[in-house]
Amino acid sequence: xxxxxxxxxxxxxxxxxxxxxxxxxxxxxxxxxxxxxxxxxxxxxxxxxxxxxxxxxxxxxxxxxxxxxxxxxxxxxxxxxxxxxxxxxxxxxxxxxxxxxxxxxxxxxxxxxxxxxxxxxxxxxxxxxxxxxxxxxxxxxxxxxxxxxxxxxxxxxxxxxxxxxxxxxxxxxxxxxxxxxxxxxxxxxxxxxxxxxxxxxxxxxxxxxxxxxxxxxxxxxxxxxxxxxxxxxxxxxxxxxxxxxxxxxxxxxxxxxxxxxxxxxxxxxxxxxxxxxxxxxxxxxxxxxxxxxxxxxxxxxxxxxxxxxxxxxxxxxxxxxxxxxxxxxxxxxxxxxxxxxxxxxxxxxxxxxxxxxxxxxxxxxxxxxxxxxxxxxxxxxxxxxxxxxxxxxxxxxxxxxxxxxxxxxxxxxxxxxxxxxxxxxxxxxxxxxx
Numbered sequence: 047x048x049x050x051x052x053x054x055x056x057x058x059x060x061x062x063x064x065x066x067x068x069x070x071x072x073x074x075x076x077x078x079x080x081x082x083x084x085x086x087x088x089x090x091x092x093x094x095x096x097x098x099x100x101x102x103x104x105x106x107x108x109x110x111x112x113x114x115x116x117x118x119x120x121x122x123x124x125x126x127x128x129x130x131x132x133x134x135x136x137x138x139x140x141x142x143x144x145x146x147x148x149x150x151x152x153x154x155x156x157x158x159x160x161x162x163x164x165x166x167x168x169x170x171x172x173x174x175x176x177x178x179x180x181x182x183x184x185x186x187x188x189x190x191x192x193x194x195x196x197x198x199x200x201x202x203x204x205x206x207x208x209x210x211x212x213x214x215x216x217x218x219x220x221x222x223x224x225x226x227x228x229x230x231x232x233x234x235x236x237x238x239x240x241x242x243x244x245x246x247x248x249x250x251x252x253x254x255x256x257x258x259x260x261x262x263x264x265x266x267x268x269x270x271x272x273x274x275x276x277x278x279x280x281x282x283x284x285x286x287x288x289x290x291x292x293x294x295x296x297x298x299x300x301x302x303x304x305x306x307x308x309x310x311x312x313x314x315x316x317x318x319x320x321x322x323x324x325x326x327x328x329x330x331x332x333x334x335x336x337x338x339x340x341x342x343x344x345x346x347x348x349x350x351x352x353x354x355x356x357x358x359x360x361x362x363x364x365x366x367x368x369x370x371x372x373x374x375x376x377x378x379x380x381x382x383x384x385x386x387x388x389x390x391x392x393x394x395x396x397x398x399x400x401x402x403x404x405x406x407x408x409x410x411x412x413x414x415x416x417x418x419x420x421x422x423x424x425x426x427x428x429x430x431x432x433x434x435x436x437x438x439x440x441x442x443x444x445x446x447x448x449x450x451x452x453x454x455x456x457x458x459x460x461x462x463x464x465x466x467x468x469x470x471x472x473x474x475x476x477x478x479x480x
């Protein structure tokens with residue numbers, strides 16, 4: 047059957063050689079390479095479920111009185127946007143399931159991107175000629191986080207409004223351009239009736255189009271350059287060992303897509319997430335108890351909670367305390383990550399062509415840097431939930447701040463030193479083996 051299809055395409059379209067070479071494309075068999083596919087399949091689920099929800103969502107801040115099927119909210123004044131999401135959850139067939147699948151897919155999508163980039167970092171997959179792949183991956187992560195935040199915000203519930211209030215303050219803290227950026231992005235002073243109508247096109251059109259374009263570029267580069275592979279028998283910089291696209295890998299990856307979609311459906315069907323009807327509509331004078339953002343911005347929330355309020359005046363300009371943990375720290379982190387392939391190559395003098403990955407422990411300094419940064423982000427993530435821990439364990443939020451501040455200073459260097467020592471020992475052991 048495959049031969050007949052190829053022959054038909056050659057007679058009508060030509061390019062049999064290109065098609066034959068594409069069908070023989072080799073894919074590695076190591077499990078870690080499927081992390082990128084998880085992200086791709088989650089994005090497909092996001093597009094499908096997001097399209098369904100857009101049919102019922104009303105991007106309007108007009109105030110209405112709720113008279114729907116959810117009894118506790120009857121008679122409550124709310125925005126039309128919030129009302130439409132509550133109606134989607136309770137009155138539209140499969141509406142709540144689709145909402146929850148969409149939210150879980152967003153969390154898994156960003157998680158898969160983080161793990162995929164971590165695999166690239168620790169194995170040296172960012173080295174020449176794949177530096178552009180590293181840049182596109184990091185940009186994808188930033189776009190996914192931005193789109194996740196906008197999607198989390200447009201329902202106009204009390205929890206998302208609390209996060210928006212923080213985001214508005216962070217934007218305003220940027221010197222010179224911050225107030226203008228906040229006014230443009232939020233449609234005036236916060237809260238603004240223009241925010242939801244302004245954010246929805248960005249969430250469902252602009253950023254997804256950018257993500258799709260970068261995914262296409264990433265896949266095109268990957269196809270052109272071939273995959274990387276771990277060291278092993280018969281593998282070198284020129285020879286790729288793995289499974290051909292047709293038929294084995296195509297069948298495998300198709301089944302993998304349905305597996306990912308099935309897991310997301312189970313999560314959406316059995317594990318509640320973002321129950322906005324419990325939080326209620328956003329009111330500027332109200333606040334939620336234990337208000338938490340999604341996990342991918344939890345580290346930023348933790349940085350805000352652990353940092354002192356250092357307001358600095360320079361030349362008549364105010365640099366508020368929120369500016370340092372919310373703008374400067376993430377800026378330094380991502381600038382370092384974007385520049386890492388060139389910094390790494392310059393330090394070790396590596397300008398070679400690499401198709402074979404290095405073991406994580408083969409580069410002790412890289413291992414130490416990666417483990418140290420990861421440890422710091424984990425501590426900040428815990429700090430972002432200090433109010434939840436205080437509520438669960440009947441403690442004081444201030445106590446958790448007092449504990450986590452020294453841990454943020456001590457744990458990352460300790461973890462980095464331990465990772466460096468383990469990597470050195472592993473490298474010595476590997477070099478001594480026959």
